[in-house]
Amino acid sequence: MNRPPGRVPEDGPTLMTNVPGRGRGTLFGMDEPEELRHNEHWRMAVWALRVGYLGLAVALAGIIVMSSGSTPWALAIGVVTWLAAAAVTLTGVFRSRHELSGPRPGWWSMRFMLIRDTVHAQSSTPPS
DSSP, rough: OOOOSSSSSTBBBBOOOOSSOSSSSTTOOOOOOOHHHOOHHHHHHHHHHHHHHHHHHHHHHHHHHHTTTOOOOHHHHHHHHHHHHHHHHHHHHHHHHHHHOOSOOOHHHHHHHHHHHHHSSSOOOOOO
């Protein structure tokens, strides 16, 4: 049975492997549902995760500053920002997955899609 690499509806999202003839890289060929890119909850989750990265960086800087004898304000601000961003990210992922038509991707696949979308900015304009 020769299937082209990519998403097979009955199998859900497919991860490509380094096996010859099946694609390159673990995340390279993972298919993201097109409707997910234009989902407002998904975009909210992507932006919240980006803010979470910033909050984590501020928290790490706060640990460094606090170890030098300063007050823990930077650490507190970073941790609160990171926790708030985590809550918004999870809410956006849950809502966007709920709005997808079947078959829905698994939670593990959505995690990789979310991470990839935070790093690679894509246009949010609807297709013409």
